[in-house]
Amino acid sequence: MTRPYLLFVLPAVALVGLMFLLPLGWLAALSFGLPESFGLEHYEAIVTSPGIRSMLWTTLRLVTITTLVSLVLGYLVAFAMAHLGETQRLMLTLFVLVPFWLSVLARALAWLILLRHNGLLNEALTGAGLVERPLQLVRNELGVIIGMVHFLIPYAVFPLFAAMTTVDRRLVMAARSVGARPWRAFTDVYVPVTLPAIFGAGVLVFIFGLGFYVTPAILGGGRVVMLSEYISVSVLQTLRWAQAGALSMVLLLSVIALVWLVARAIGFRRLAGVG
Amino acid sequence: MSGASGGALSLRGVTKDFGRTRAVEDVTLEIAQGEFVSLLGPSGSGKSTILMAIAGFVAPERGEILLDGRPILGLPPEQRAFGVVFQGYALFPHMTVAGNVEYPLKLRGIPRAERRERLAKALDQVRLGPLAGRYPRQLSGGQQQRVALARALVFEPPVILLDEPLSALDKKLRVDLQIELKALHERLGTTFVNVTHDQEEAMNMSDRIVILNEGRILQSGAPEALYNAPASRFVADFLGRANFLSGELSPLADGLARLTRGGAAVTVRAGAGSLLALRPERISVRAGGAADRPAGDGPATNRLAGRVASAVFNGAQVLYRVETDFGEILAIEPSFRAEGHLARGDAAELSWPVEAGVLLPEEPAP
Ligand SMILES: Nc1ncnc2c1ncn2[C@@H]1O[C@H](COP(=O)(O)OP(=O)(O)OP(=O)(O)O)[C@@H](O)[C@H]1O
Ligand SMILES: [Mg+2]
Numbered sequence: 133m134t135r136p137y138l139l140f141v142l143p144a145v146a147l148v149g150l151m152f153l154l155p156l157g158w159l160a161a162l163s164f165g166l167p168e169s170f171g172l173e174h175y176e177a178i179v180t181s182p183g184i185r186s187m188l189w190t191t192l193r194l195v196t197i198t199t200l201v202s203l204v205l206g207y208l209v210a211f212a213m214a215h216l217g218e219t220q221r222l223m224l225t226l227f228v229l230v231p232f233w234l235s236v237l238a239r240a241l242a243w244l245i246l247l248r249h250n251g252l253l254n255e256a257l258t259g260a261g262l263v264e265r266p267l268q269l270v271r272n273e274l275g276v277i278i279g280m281v282h283f284l285i286p287y288a289v290f291p292l293f294a295a296m297t298t299v300d301r302r303l304v305m306a307a308r309s310v311g312a313r314p315w316r317a318f319t320d321v322y323v324p325v326t327l328p329a330i331f332g333a334g335v336l337v338f339i340f341g342l343g344f345y346v347t348p349a350i351l352g353g354g355r356v357v358m359l360s361e362y363i364s365v366s367v368l369q370t371l372r373w374a375q376a377g378a379l380s381m382v383l384l385l386s387v388i389a390l391v392w393l394v395a396r397a398i399g400f401r402r403l404a405g406v407g
Numbered sequence: 408m409s410g411a412s413g414g415a416l417s418l419r420g421v422t423k424d425f426g427r428t429r430a431v432e433d434v435t436l437e438i439a440q441g442e443f444v445s446l447l448g449p450s451g452s453g454k455s456t457i458l459m460a461i462a463g464f465v466a467p468e469r470g471e472i473l474l475d476g477r478p479i480l481g482l483p484p485e486q487r488a489f490g491v492v493f494q495g496y497a498l499f500p501h502m503t504v505a506g507n508v509e510y511p512l513k514l515r516g517i518p519r520a521e522r523r524e525r526l527a528k529a530l531d532q533v534r535l536g537p538l539a540g541r542y543p544r545q546l547s548g549g550q551q552q553r554v555a556l557a558r559a560l561v562f563e564p565p566v567i568l569l570d571e572p573l574s575a576l577d578k579k580l581r582v583d584l585q586i587e588l589k590a591l592h593e594r595l596g597t598t599f600v601n602v603t604h605d606q607e608e609a610m611n612m613s614d615r616i617v618i619l620n621e622g623r624i625l626q627s628g629a630p631e632a633l634y635n636a637p638a639s640r641f642v643a644d645f646l647g648r649a650n651f652l653s654g655e656l657s658p659l660a661d662g663l664a665r666l667t668r669g670g671a672a673v674t675v676r677a678g679a680g681s682l683l684a685l686r687p688e689r690i691s692v693r694a695g696g697a698a699d700r701p702a703g704d705g706p707a708t709n710r711l712a713g714r715v716a717s718a719v720f721n722g723a724q725v726l727y728r729v730e731t732d733f734g735e736i737l738a739i740e741p742s743f744r745a746e747g748h749l750a751r752g753d754a755a756e757l758s759w760p761v762e763a764g765v766l767l768p769e770e771p772a773p
Contacts, residue, residue: 302497305464308484309491310511310558320510324501 156384163377174378184362184379191359194273194348195341198280202337203330205281206288213289214296232286240350243279244270247351271353279347287340288333295329328397335394339387359383413475414565414598415440416461421470423456423622430456431467432622440475443592443599445609448619449645454602455494457619458568461600463487474565490559490567490597495575496551498543504530504554505539511562529561532591549580556588560595569601573608585611606646610634618642634686640770643684650690652683652733653769663761671732673709678766689763690738692727695754709764711736711757715749729755 165171178184213224231239246252247269254266269275303325307317323330345360352358357365359379366376416438423431431453438444446454459465461472463484472480479487499507508529512522530536533553543551552572559567572588573581589612592599603609609616610630617627618641626638637643640651654668656675664677675683695712713731725748727738738757749755 300495300497302493302495303499305462305484306491306493306497306499306558307510308464309462309489310562311485311488311514312510313483313485316514321499325499327501 159377159380161377162374163381165374174374175382177375178378178382184375187357187359187362190273190356191342194276194280194356194358195338195344198277198284198341199334199338201277201281202284202288203334206285206292206333206337207330209285210289210292210296213293214299228286228289231282236283236346237350239283240279240347243275243282243351247275247278270351271355273352273356275351275353276348276356276358279351280341280344283344283347284337284340287337291333291336292326292329295326299325331397332394335390339390342383342387413440415475416566416598416600417471417473417476418457418461419471419473421457421460421467421472423453423460423465423467429622431460434470434622434624436617436624436627438598438600441596441598443589443601443612443614445601445603445613445616446619447603447606447609447616447645449604451621452604452619453622454604454619455570456622458491458570458600458602461566462489462491462568488562488564490562490564492552492555492559492567492569492572494570496543496555498551498554498558500543502542503539504535504541504543504546507543507554508557508561511558515562525561529557532560532594533557533587548576549584552576552584556591560591560597564597566598566600569599571602571604574603574605581605581608582611588612610646616646618645620645636765637684637767638679640682640684640767643765643767648687648737650685650687650736651767652685652736652764653681654733656681664766669732671711673711673733673764674761675764675766676761680766680768682767682769684765684767685736685759685763687726687737687739690736690757690759692729692738692740692749692755692757694749695756707761708758709761713755713757715751715753715755717751718749720748727755729757731757 161167163174165174178188209224209228213221216224244251248254248271249266249268251269253269254263257263258266269278299322303321304317307321308314312320343360344358345364348356348358349361352361363376363379363383366372366379416436418434418436418438421431421434422429434453434457436444446457448454456465460467463479463482463486467480471478474487499510502510505526509522509526512525517525526539527536530539533556535550535553535557538546538550543554546554552575556572559569573584576584585608588599592612601609601612613630615627616630616633618625618633620641626633626642628636633642634646637646637649643649643651652666652668652673654666657665657667658677659665659674662677664675666673666675666681666683673683692715695714711731711733713729713736716728716730716735717726718728719726720742723742725740725742727740727749729736729738736757
């Protein structure tokens, strides 16, 4: 019965094999110094080289901050979407979705125009006399965080929103009926009930954040180098392919580990949003 | 735990609209301290809305709600602090049984030692002690129901509000829990307001039943009074089963009247209308055409000839549908008394005491 259908799957399998798994295997081979030699020195370098270590630290720090900020803002937006009226929900969905449809490059450049030294925001602030000198908003970590948060908020909002729409309203009512003020009911009941979704959304945002390339490259102005940019520079400019391969493998394995962790904690179907 | 500290509720002219639908219309109701009142009505009749208005989650457009004479409509739910058992129980999924039941005490800042004591007592009252460490998802429906009840009574509220507390359970368990709930009510002496669409449940537990339809109170009273003296066709039909016979009404002497239809006539006690409501279990069925009428039944007994349309044996009872000049009539005989069951097509004679029937105003069938 199923045999004829296997044939239909073949092209897809071939495509994935040729275009994805093969290069991946090749990359893994490169990272061990193959074909010339075999060794772990490129993995050692990740731990020992001060340059790489500081780059990894920057990456982790920025992604963590970005994740936390995206979660807090995303939680607020999702809460408003889930519990305000129909019109407000539509407006908010639109606000969240429209930037989602724009290319990441266009968005990073838009933020650059808005936030740079003589950009719209600084002009307005200095013009209004609120600040004396323009604020340094881009070409630093702040700029990268702003750009990344903006990009990643939808990834936090939608899983949170989906979870919030399934929260039984009566839970909060039950808390209030036994004596909890609204804020207490929110922190004691609503937040814990949505905690798995917070966790899932957090990991999702974190994983996307780890692989960010365009946004840090543009809004960091070359001063804030994160993992992807480092790999890209290694491949295209300094030609240290093996080192790039090792870093890529570490990135890949961390992401797999994270997904596995969450899948264990909250179930894979919920993580993928299908259950 | 005693309800001596008040718990009398008054609803005066409470009205609530949701957009264009009027969910509750001009409901006025006095509930005495310690009373067990059930709001009974079909789906959408406004029962939950009334309960949520008392609890503080629904703000009525008009009307007044008082607790022991003090208006409470201005208070948020947490300040009214009635114990509420929600439809579906609404247990906190991230807390254990103990955590759920202890939560109201924590909110009140009660010290740990006293909390432990009151928790144990509340769990005892609903026989949940051994399950204190479980999470709600690890409990059966009946156990969840008891947790919800313990959480609602642990802080000794003056009033406990229950929204269809048993509707999710299977029938046998439901009857057991009705008895338990009633016993608990008697022990606590707290006012209970219970919402249900199950007439049997309402009759089993309540001191008083309030019958609602389309947001309005139709009739309220003790279960027996309501059952025996319904004021309308809706109430007679909703509470138990009833036959409705209509025909030409002509007065007789002694407060009696005669209801005629086709060639048949029955005697009724004069009443508010011309529709005769008759409980099926008050009607006896025997083989028709036989001349051996037992002596001694005089004019106080009605007799009506007919033909059996169906006979169903359901264990304790036999349900007969008998075709008569007044239309099809349902009669229920205890099966041990149904002498040699009649079968479909047999001639039958129905009889019932005159006082078993109640005349009601004619109104369109629901
Ligand atoms: N939040 C709401 N928004 C709009 N309409 C509502 C709302 N709550 C209730 N209604 C409407 O008010 C009417 C009464 O509803 P209510 O929930 O009180 O009925 P009920 O007697 O509890 O019914 P059930 O037995 O189905 O629970 C219904 O017509 C219902 O559709
Ligand atoms: Mg209801």
